[in-house]
Amino acid sequence: MGxxxxxxxxxxxxxxxxxxxxxxxxxxxxxxxxQAVKLWLIFAxxxxxxxxxxxxxxxxxxxxWNRGISYGWxxxxxxxxxxxxxxxxxxxxxxxxxxxxxxxxxxxxxxLGLIIGGAIGNGIDRLAHGAVADFVLLHIExxxxxxxxxxxxxxxxxxVAGVAGLLYESFVGDRAAKAP
Numbered sequence: 001m002g003x004x005x006x007x008x009x010x011x012x013x014x015x016x017x018x019x020x021x022x023x024x025x026x027x028x029x030x031x032x033x034x035q036a037v038k039l040w041l042i043f044a045x046x047x048x049x050x051x052x053x054x055x056x057x058x059x060x061x062x063x064x065w066n067r068g069i070s071y072g073w074x075x076x077x078x079x080x081x082x083x084x085x086x087x088x089x090x091x092x093x094x095x096x097x098x099x100x101x102x103x104x105x106x107x108x109x110x111x112l113g114l115i116i117g118g119a120i121g122n123g124i125d126r127l128a129h130g131a132v133a134d135f136v137l138l139h140i141e142x143x144x145x146x147x148x149x150x151x152x153x154x155x156x157x158x159x160v161a162g163v164a165g166l167l168y169e170s171f172v173g174d175r176a177a178k179a180p
Contacts, residue, residue: 030117
């Protein structure tokens with residue numbers, strides 16, 4: 001199970017390929033850093049009690065709990081909804097792992113590792129807290145206008161960076177489809 005035979009008799013795994021180790025290492029490092037920062041902000045720094053903490057004129061820390069998915073969509077307060085989102089995340093990680101086993105470049109493996117690590121980091125939050133801990137707020141304020149981006153975390157940054165890496169490889173990288 002988890003293997004299939006190729007035409008030349010070589011068995012290839014659905015779950016392990018030549019770059020899987022790189023992707024798993026990136027996923028593990030991403031997840032550990034994400035969880036360490038979240039735990040420090042929640043328990044040591046006690047961000048929830050501090051309110052908004054300005055880091056720069058356009059970056060602040062603020063503790064929020066996202067019970068939905070990206071951008072706070074599909075908020076789920078009940079246990080069924082939370083478990084459904086966790087199950088969806090587990091399926092996504094499994095499919096991404098299969099893709100990782102077939103990755104043909106280091107950039108793809110690194111990118112998939114970032115996405116997997118970020119997804120697992122946010123999944124740990126959902127399992128431990130019933131919601132994902134978000135804390136970075138990008139904002140711009142002038143005398144007459146203000147804009148607040150959604151609040152996010154390091155796992156979200158890893159996921160976005162991973163998607164950007166995959167898009168780069170698809171459109172610009174060595175493996176991108178070229179016009180004839």
